[in-house]
Amino acid sequence: MSSGGRRTAAGTGLAAQRLLWAAATLGCFWGSAEAQLTGVLDDCLCDIESIDEFNNFKIYPKIQKLQERDYFRYYKVNLKRPCPFWADDGHCSIRDCHVEPCPESKVPVGIKAGSANKALPAAAQRILYSKIANHTKEFEDCEQASKLGAINSTLSNQSKEAFIDWARYDDSQDHFCELDDERSPDAQYVDLLLNPERYTGYKGPSAWRVWNSIYEENCFKPRSVYRPLNPLAPSKGEDDGESFYTWLEGLCLEKRVFYKLISGLHASINLHLCANYLLEETWGRPRWDHNVKEFTRRFAPTETKSEGPRRLKNLYFLYLVELRALSKVASYFERSIVDLYTGNAQEDMETKSLLLEIFRDTKSFPMHFDEKSMFAGDKKEAKSLKEEFRLHFKNISRIMDCVGCDKCRLWGKLQTEGLGTALKILFSEKEIKNLPENSPSKGFQLTRQEIVALLNAFGRLSTSIRELQNFRVLLQQTS
Numbered sequence: 295m296s297s298g299g300r301r302t303a304a305g306t307g308l309a310a311q312r313l314l315w316a317a318a319t320l321g322c323f324w325g326s327a328e329a330q331l332t333g334v335l336d337d338c339l340c341d342i343e344s345i346d347e348f349n350n351f352k353i354y355p356k357i358q359k360l361q362e363r364d365y366f367r368y369y370k371v372n373l374k375r376p377c378p379f380w381a382d383d384g385h386c387s388i389r390d391c392h393v394e395p396c397p398e399s400k401v402p403v404g405i406k407a408g409s410a411n412k413a414l415p416a417a418a419q420r421i422l423y424s425k426i427a428n429h430t431k432e433f434e435d436c437e438q439a440s441k442l443g444a445i446n447s448t449l450s451n452q453s454k455e456a457f458i459d460w461a462r463y464d465d466s467q468d469h470f471c472e473l474d475d476e477r478s479p480d481a482q483y484v485d486l487l488l489n490p491e492r493y494t495g496y497k498g499p500s501a502w503r504v505w506n507s508i509y510e511e512n513c514f515k516p517r518s519v520y521r522p523l524n525p526l527a528p529s530k531g532e533d534d535g536e537s538f539y540t541w542l543e544g545l546c547l548e549k550r551v552f553y554k555l556i557s558g559l560h561a562s563i564n565l566h567l568c569a570n571y572l573l574e575e576t577w578g579r580p581r582w583d584h585n586v587k588e589f590t591r592r593f594a595p596t597e598t599k600s601e602g603p604r605r606l607k608n609l610y611f612l613y614l615v616e617l618r619a620l621s622k623v624a625s626y627f628e629r630s631i632v633d634l635y636t637g638n639a640q641e642d643m644e645t646k647s648l649l650l651e652i653f654r655d656t657k658s659f660p661m662h663f664d665e666k667s668m669f670a671g672d673k674k675e676a677k678s679l680k681e682e683f684r685l686h687f688k689n690i691s692r693i694m695d696c697v698g699c700d701k702c703r704l705w706g707k708l709q710t711e712g713l714g715t716a717l718k719i720l721f722s723e724k725e726i727k728n729l730p731e732n733s734p735s736k737g738f739q740l741t742r743q744e745i746v747a748l749l750n751a752f753g754r755l756s757t758s759i760r761e762l763q764n765f766r767v768l769l770q771q772t773s
Contacts, residue, residue: 330595330603335611337550340661345610348659349759356652357753363645364402365634367487369746373703374480377696379507390494390572391699395482404637405483405742470684471691471714474707476743484704486750491563492570492582496699502526505560507693512686513556514549515541522601548668548679551615552686558612559709561605562758564592566705569761584761586768606762612713613755614663617656619716620752622726624653626740629731634745649749665720680721687714705754712751715744 334341360366373393376382398406474481506526509515519541520527542550571585593602626632627649634645669676669683691710697703719726725737740748 330600331606335607335614337547337554338611338614338661338663340614340663342607342610344661345613346759346763349613349756350763352655353652354756354760356648356655357749357756360645360648360652361750361753362487363634363648364636364638364641365405365645365742366746366749367485368396368401368405368483369486369704369708369750370474370476370481370483370743371704371707372474372478372481373700375474375695378692379696380503382696388495388699390492391496391701393484393489393700393704396485396488398483400485401483402636402638404635404642407637469714470687470717471711472688473711473741473743486708489701489704490570491566491701491705491754493567493572493585493588494699494701495572496702500698501702504693504696507696508556508690512690512693513553514545514686515553523598546679548683551668552683554608554611555615555713556690557605558608558610559713561593561609562612562755563705563709564605565589565609565758565761566754568592569757569764584764584768586765586772589765609755609758611663613759614661615665615720616713616716616748616752616755617659618663618665619719619748620653621656621659621662622723623719623740623748624650624657626726626729626738627653629729631732631734669721684717687717708747709751709754711744711747712749712754715740715748716751718744719748 332342502525506524509521509524510517515521519538522538542553545553568589569584570582571588572580573583573585574581591597593606595603598605627646634642634649636642636645669680691707691714694703694706694710697706722738725735728737729735
């Protein structure tokens with residue numbers, strides 16, 4: 295055999311050894327992770343296996359279809375708001391960080407008509423639509439025409455007063471998120487289906503700074519306690535994170551829940567990036583798919599000092615919290631006065647029917663998170679803690695404007711707003727129970743942006759749970 299042939303054979307043998315080693319490593323990872331990612335979750339009475347079955351077979355297929363509907367695919371967002379906490383370190387120049395805004399002509403006219411109106415009831419939205427459709431120019435003044443004044447000649451004084459009170463309440467109520475001003479000239483519609491969440495290459499100090507600010511300054515944590523695997527924290531020697539979890543378990547339920555929600559959101563985002571990863575690009579055609587190696591690096595017990603499975607458990611916990619919010623807000627959408635209006639009557643009817651079907655499924659789940667265990671006890675202390683909880687989360691929503699990658703910023707803002715909307719729902723139980731059937735509510739309402747964010751954020755969590763199953767299969771195939 296020639297020396298070249300011997301080198302080729304040796305190289306092939308070495309490559310085979312590496313493949314066998316990788317397969318063994320992945321097999322060990324899955325066996326270890328599966329042993330840790332099972333059973334009942336902390337701070338609730340639900341097990342992971344029940345969530346997997348419920349989501350993957352009942353919720354996931356339907357929420358995917360819902361996200362494809364016009365009402366839920368167009369999201370208005372301001373990606374140009376400056377970071378309020380530190381000097382802008384420049385936006386990502388990587389091609390895949392770019393977000394392609396949707397031309398106004400592509401956005402359903404019913405969505406544009408109602409964009410500034412605090413989710414007006416169906417009748418009011420149709421009036422706005424007909425008013426705008428009669429304009430000779432192509433809806434250039436749609437924002438101005440959609441103000442309440444545009445329907446003054448058609449609605450009764452009583453209805454107008456109700457709408458005005460409704461809008462006034464919405465402007466003054468306590469939000470868990472810093473909402474974008476949809477009337478800002480910098481706010482643009484984005485087609486979420488054409489701008490999917492995936493790995494863009496945005497990483498390093500800029501990304502670490504965002505997450506570090508979220509965890510270190512907003513999760514009720516003293517600076518003397520270091521979060522495991524934090525790349526910006528000083529080395530702690532042999533400390534494997536147990537001191538952090540000892541501290542966490544000593545917190546009150548509300549603060550533990552807060553940390554788990556943020557950790558679960560972080561884990562979910564990481565899962566999306568691993569499942570939609572740029573594996574190769576040939577002749578300008580990228581191939582996005584599951585990256586098992588990246589998934590292992592982020593979640594394997596051996597690679598993360600057992601931190602990975604803990605983070606994935608927090609993903610399941612976050613899923614339960616948002617699932618509970620959907621089950622509680624169902625009655626808001628079951629009223630005939632609420633319409634998911636785009637201007638296409640058939641589409642709107644089918645969209646609402648699908649949404650109500652999803653709500654029925656969420657209400658059928660037998661092991662919901664019990665939010666009543668939070669902010670209980672002394673009323674004054676509970677009120678103070680709830681406000682602190684709200685302000686901390688609101689601050690996190692503002693940090694999303696510091697993300698340097700536009701696509702990451704888009705999905706970070708949407709998922710944060712979705713979780714904030716879920717929290718708003720969970721702590722508005724009395725207001726939701728007292729909703730009038732055929733008139734606007736002064737006590738509780740949702741804007742279209744909140745509705746779109748809520749369902750898309752839950753859709754992202756549902757996808758994460760489903761992708762975990764996909765990675766299970768891939769890992770077992772390589773072991």
